[in-house]
Amino acid sequence: MQLRRAVTLVCYWHHDDFVIHDYLRRTTTVFDPVAAEILSLFDDWTDSEQAVKNLDGCDPESVGQAIAALRERGLLLTPKEFGADGGMLERAWGTWAPEADMFHFATRDASFEEPTPESRQERVREGRPAIFKNYPGADRILLPRRPARLTDEFGKVLYTRRTHRAFTGEPVPLDVFAALLSTVFGPAGFIDADAFGTLMLRTSASGGARHELEAYVAVFDVTGIESGVYHYNVLEHSLELLRQDCSREHAARLCADQSAIRDAAFVVFVTAVVERMAVKYRHPRAYRVMLMNAGHFGQTFALTATALGLGPFQTAAFNDSGVEQMLGVDGMAEVALYALAAGWPTGPGPARSPAGLESFGRTVLCTESTVPRD
Numbered sequence: 001m002q003l004r005r006a007v008t009l010v011c012y013w014h015h016d017d018f019v020i021h022d023y024l025r026r027t028t029t030v031f032d033p034v035a036a037e038i039l040s041l042f043d044d045w046t047d048s049e050q051a052v053k054n055l056d057g058c059d060p061e062s063v064g065q066a067i068a069a070l071r072e073r074g075l076l077l078t079p080k081e082f083g084a085d086g087g088m089l090e091r092a093w094g095t096w097a098p099e100a101d102m103f104h105f106a107t108r109d110a111s112f113e114e115p116t117p118e119s120r121q122e123r124v125r126e127g128r129p130a131i132f133k134n135y136p137g138a139d140r141i142l143l144p145r146r147p148a149r150l151t152d153e154f155g156k157v158l159y160t161r162r163t164h165r166a167f168t169g170e171p172v173p174l175d176v177f178a179a180l181l182s183t184v185f186g187p188a189g190f191i192d193a194d195a196f197g198t199l200m201l202r203t204s205a206s207g208g209a210r211h212e213l214e215a216y217v218a219v220f221d222v223t224g225i226e227s228g229v230y231h232y233n234v235l236e237h238s239l240e241l242l243r244q245d246c247s248r249e250h251a252a253r254l255c256a257d258q259s260a261i262r263d264a265a266f267v268v269f270v271t272a273v274v275e276r277m278a279v280k281y282r283h284p285r286a287y288r289v290m291l292m293n294a295g296h297f298g299q300t301f302a303l304t305a306t307a308l309g310l311g312p313f314q315t316a317a318f319n320d321s322g323v324e325q326m327l328g329v330d331g332m333a334e335v336a337l338y339a340l341a342a343g344w345p346t347g348p349g350p351a352r353s354p355a356g357l358e359s360f361g362r363t364v365l366c367t368e369s370t371v372p373r374d
């Protein structure tokens with residue numbers, strides 16, 4: 001049988017174990033280190049029986065058994081298995097391999113468990129990390145404690161933004177919803193980027209103005225829009241219907257059963273078209289930039305929703321495969337990064353303003369690691 005080594009393998013020692021990790025298929029297997037030598041016979045298409053003969057000084061029967069075990073674990077692939085992605089992994093992630101794709105694929109479809117009161121206590125048994133850092137011996141300049149001269153509207157939006165998890169269930173008017181989408185995801189202008197062509201500018205900064213992020217919306221309660229999953233067409237400012245069979249319960253299930261997703265008027269799933277970023281930036285560090293860009297979207301979404309009177313919610317706790325399947329994206333060239341939701345909040349959320357003297361006074365305990373108090 002013709003076999004070839006999977007390209008997404010990383011081998012490492014973990015304590016005393018030699019581990020072979022296929023980060024794309026998310027399998028980790030403890031093997032004898034000789035497995036690495038056997039895998040090295042399969043750089044290219046190789047007949048497994050020929051490979052047994054090629055390994056000098058080893059018992060052919062045990063080499064045959066090892067090949068069968070590697071095959072069974074999906075570390076040696078048939079031509080059909082090897083070409084299953086049509087070269088997409090190499091095209092989208094090849095220049096960032098293995099660092100970025102290893103991190104991305106190895107952390108997909110994580111399980112999200114709420115810590116119990118006991119496990120919370122256990123996690124801080126050795127003390128809580130300090131939430132502030134200071135240099136007690138350093139010369140210091142005390143700064144004036146005066147309210148910043150923000151414009152009224154900006155200051156209000158900034159300090160009233162809170163994550164909301166409860167919504168009234170009232171429909172969001174179409175013009176409010178449309179204004180949110182265009183403000184956060186729509187183009188704010190265009191620039192000429194020479195060889196890279198025309199690029200978009202948005203209200204959020206984006207590394208290299210690559211704007212690799214796309215927005216899909218699961219609509220549940222927006223006036224005049226049928227429930228369904230839509231792609232937001234940025235250029236046209238339109239919603240492109242992808243499917244109508246997405247219930248609130250399904251969306252919530254995909255997001256670790258969070259009630260905020262179930263009760264929101266709509267949920268925006270942010271994806272990244274990887275190649276749009278990778279074509280310019282060839283270092284895996286660009287993956288970090290992609291995550292930062294998604295974070296910028298999250299903040300702009302939250303502030304804009306707040307300015308419109310909506311309550312924003314954001315989460316990274318979702319099942320990548322399920323979300324990507326719902327959106328109809330392949331999870332390789334285009335991957336889900338972030339879920340943003342909004343609806344009419346049931347209340348204003350705890351009011352906040354720049355922390356005053358009284359709350360600064362309460363922070364003293366936080367500047368050093370402290371053991372948990374009863």
Ligand SMILES: Cc1cc2nc3c(=O)[nH]c(=O)nc-3n(C[C@H](O)[C@H](O)[C@H](O)COP(=O)(O)O)c2cc1C
Pocket residue numbers: 161162163164165258298314315316317
């Ligand atoms: C990247 C990111 C992921 C988050 N994920 C969740 C989540 O899964 N569930 C949740 O209830 N809140 C989530 N939050 C909300 C935070 O818990 C919240 O921002 C934090 O408690 C501070 O509250 P504030 O947003 O009102 O300032 C997330 C926030 C961010 C920025």
